[in-house]
Amino acid sequence: MALPHLTDNQIRDWTREQKDRWWFQNVFRGDMPQLTLRAAATGFLLGGVLSATNLYVAAKTGWTLGVGLTSVILAFAMFRILSRLGARDMTILENNCTQSIATAAGYMTMPLTSGIAAYMWATNAVLPWWQIMCFNVVLSSMGVLVAFPMKRRFINDEQHPFPEGRACGVVLDALYESAGAAAGMYKARVLAAAAGIAGTIGVLSGENIMRMVQQKWLGLASAWHLPLSLDGWYYALADRGLAPLPRLAGVDLRQLALSPSLDLAMIGAGGLMGIRTASSLLVGAIVNFAIIVPIMISIGFLSFTP
Numbered sequence: 337m338a339l340p341h342l343t344d345n346q347i348r349d350w351t352r353e354q355k356d357r358w359w360f361q362n363v364f365r366g367d368m369p370q371l372t373l374r375a376a377a378t379g380f381l382l383g384g385v386l387s388a389t390n391l392y393v394a395a396k397t398g399w400t401l402g403v404g405l406t407s408v409i410l411a412f413a414m415f416r417i418l419s420r421l422g423a424r425d426m427t428i429l430e431n432n433c434t435q436s437i438a439t440a441a442g443y444m445t446m447p448l449t450s451g452i453a454a455y456m457w458a459t460n461a462v463l464p465w466w467q468i469m470c471f472n473v474v475l476s477s478m479g480v481l482v483a484f485p486m487k488r489r490f491i492n493d494e495q496h497p498f499p500e501g502r503a504c505g506v507v508l509d510a511l512y513e514s515a516g517a518a519a520g521m522y523k524a525r526v527l528a529a530a531a532g533i534a535g536t537i538g539v540l541s542g543e544n545i546m547r548m549v550q551q552k553w554l555g556l557a558s559a560w561h562l563p564l565s566l567d568g569w570y571y572a573l574a575d576r577g578l579a580p581l582p583r584l585a586g587v588d589l590r591q592l593a594l595s596p597s598l599d600l601a602m603i604g605a606g607g608l609m610g611i612r613t614a615s616s617l618l619v620g621a622i623v624n625f626a627i628i629v630p631i632m633i634s635i636g637f638l639s640f641t642p
Contacts, residue, residue, distance in 0.1 A: 339506065342358065368429050370432070375431075376434075378415075379411075383407070383441025386438060386441070387444060389601065391445040393602075397617065404442075404504045405504060405507055406527065408434075408435045411434045411438075413520065416517065452471065533600065546559050564599065
């Protein structure tokens with residue numbers, strides 16, 4: 337079922353009161369549960385987990401993920417499974433509330449990888465955790481207060497479709513139709529399988545974890561871990577003089593941190609970005625780190641301290 341919306345003429349000609357009345361008559365769901373305790377708790381839980389993934393991806397790429405769609409599918413699958421055990425299934429509005437809370441938690445990581453990170457780099461000092469916490473709380477409170485008039489103006493009055501919110505609305509509408517439930521559970525299983533594979537690779541590639549398991553727990557003499565860098569074997573040959581050491585403008589390629597890695601999170605992030613955004617990031621990385629930075633190091637404008 338397509339999401340109901342006003343026509344261009346109605347958006348242009350109707351007053352805000354007429355638009356609000358139309359919403360009340362055509363969209364409002366009456367007494368259907370929305371902001372419930374379980375919806376809030378689920379949003380906090382999913383937001384806490386997904387914000388960690390957002391923090392990781394943003395630290396690696398400088399790009400933050402929208403966790404709304406992921407939280408919609410996971411919350412739907414969680415309560416669909418619980419409903420088979422006797423619990424009451426989550427309503428579409430409860431799920432929407434859950435994804436709103438999870439999305440807010442996911443986007444709270446943005447200052448940690450942008451303004452605060454830049455400040456700590458500039459001052460060469462790490463801020464205490466309580467200062468970061470206070471900054472995030474104040475910034476979030478200000479954002480919520482500013483969101484009320486902005487939502488009233490741009491969504492209620494001018495009817496601009498918020499991209500991520502509209503995408504979540506379309507997915508929610510499809511999931512809570514009878515034909516969409518099976519597709520939703522399938523997507524949840526795919527997400528779980530991908531998380532399991534990525535988590536297994538993460539554990540196997542953790543040098544400290546594998547050393548603890550193999551040497552301390554199993555009593556082995558040495559420990560093996562799955563290398564994340566796919567070019568490590570080549571540099572091992574180069575260190576033994578069996579292969580030429582790659583350089584850019586006379587700079588050792590290892591100093592530039594340019595290395596293909598087995599990081600499934602980056603593959604997933606690229607899929608979410610889309611080919612255009614991912615290609616733009618790739619071109620920017622090549623221009624900056626494979627061309628400009630080596631030249632600036634070679635002429636002495638930048639220095640490298642190992």
